[in-house]
Amino acid sequence: MKILVFLALLGLHSAAAVTHSLKYFYTASSQVPNFPEFVAVGMVDDVEMIHYDSNTMTAEAKQDWMKAVTAGDSQYMERQTGGLRGTQQSFKANIDIAKQRFNQTGGVHIYQYMYGCEWDDETQEVNGLRQIGYDGEDFLLFDLKTETWIAPKPQAEITKHKLDNDQAGNAYRKNYLSQICVEWLKKYVNYGRSSLMRTERPSTHSLLQKTPSSPVSCFATGFYPDRADMFWTKDGHQIHEDVERGEILPNHDGSFQMSVELDLSKVAPEDWRKYECVFQLAGVKDITIKLDKTVIRSNEGSSDFPLGAVIGGGVVLLLLVVGIIGYFLWKKQIYLI
Structure with a gap:
């Protein structure tokens, strides 16, 4: 699955209400006009809960219920901000490395990293996701079962071998996706239930x-x-x-x-x-x-035909496709490719 396509289709999955998701997206960009060089977003059930970008340099909670999540930890947002500032520099370096691998110089380039989990609250089935994309195509994907990496592009082989040799890191990544991520997802769903579970008919x-x-x-x-x-x-x-x-x-x-x-x-x-x-x-x-x-x-x-709203929404979606990009948990993450 192409990561950019994945981002565009965030809202197009099944209408089943029992499957919940926690996903984080990091994106670093090069020479994209009027857009931050780095953006990080965390989403619960495809609802943005936390946001950071290189313009504001500050992690920000996007949902009121996040106050309850962080009520017992007054330094929570400060830690996320500090960690993401470091991640921002690492991701900027990743674009330079990727450009060298693909023998590129200038131009617009985008490096993306997505990870997270899905949990079915009826069957208790869990699915973990972790993948890296460059310029809209898959670059690396993590195989949760084998704890190894798949390299769709020859330019990713160097990173694949480096990561495959990091057995302790891969064991941690598997544990995070199958255990830690799910625990946080359940916590977020519990606090944000009234908002995440609401339904409204079309007006x-x-x-x-x-x-x-x-x-x-x-x-x-x-x-x-x-x-x-x-x-x-x-x-x-x-x-x-x-x-x-x-x-x-x-x-x-x-x-x-x-x-x-x-x-x-x-x-x-x-x-x-x-x-x-x-x-x-x-x-x-x-x-x-x-x-x-x-x-x-x-x-x-x-003059009341609402096609203008449809066209305007398309522009908004284009911005979201570019801007839906990932978020924190910098410990044991992949930075330099």
């Missing part, structure tokens, strides 16, 4: 069409969390042909929006009644809209 769920010959877009906005799904069905069965699914995008108020288009060029008028758009969100009854000309909103002669 708007409608059919949109730019022109009579354009695809029909099923649009939903104002829902929470982002673990939602929306699709078209024909005669009650989900279809994929002639369907284009959009990404889940954040709104300015913390809620989310999404859309899924249906190309009508192959749909006979008499078959319209066979099609429905279905929106699914855990804890909420499925919401459906039948394909009906009388309920389709168009922008022809109207």
Whole structure:
């Protein structure tokens, strides 16, 4: 899995509510205009809980419930800030090393490191994740079972051999992913339950069409969390042909929006009644809209067609894809590649 793709799809996994995740992302960048050279983010169930970047040089809690997590440790944020300042320098050095490995000089380059765990609170199944990416492609991946590293790129072989020889470090990394990370995840979920478990139905769920010959877009906005799904069905069965699914995008108020288009060029008028758009969100009854000309909103002669919100959300997502980048626990981590 390409790490940049992974970042873009953070909100597109199953709507199952029993699987929780704790993930940290570090990103160092080179020559990206108007963007910090280093950003670190920690996320619980894909909700940002802590943030650091090279502009502010300060670790910041992003959720109110984090105050309860750190209530017994007044120096918690100070320690994270100090550690991340050191990590920032190491990651800057990593970009220089990677550029040498790939025989590169200038230009835009991005080095990323992601790690964390997933926990199913029903089956108790645990899954650990740890991988490194460079310029949008996998560079190194940690095999939790064998406690060894996989190098998809020849330029990563040097680092792979160095890390494979660090048996004590790899044993620690496995223990962190399968034990320590899960303990922290359960703690975060417990403190943030009221926020992390809340669900909100879409404030708007409608059919949109730019022109009579354009695809029909099923649009939903104002829902929470982002673990939602929306699709078209024909005669009650989900279809994929002639369907284009959009990404889940954040709104300015913390809620989310999404859309899924249906190309009508192959749909006979008499078959319209066979099609429905279905929106699914855990804890909420499925919401459906039948394909009906009388309920389709168009922008022809109207100024309230909400495609601007969709386009604006795409810009926000682009910033998030660049900016969703990782976070702390610097002890025993990988810095110099």
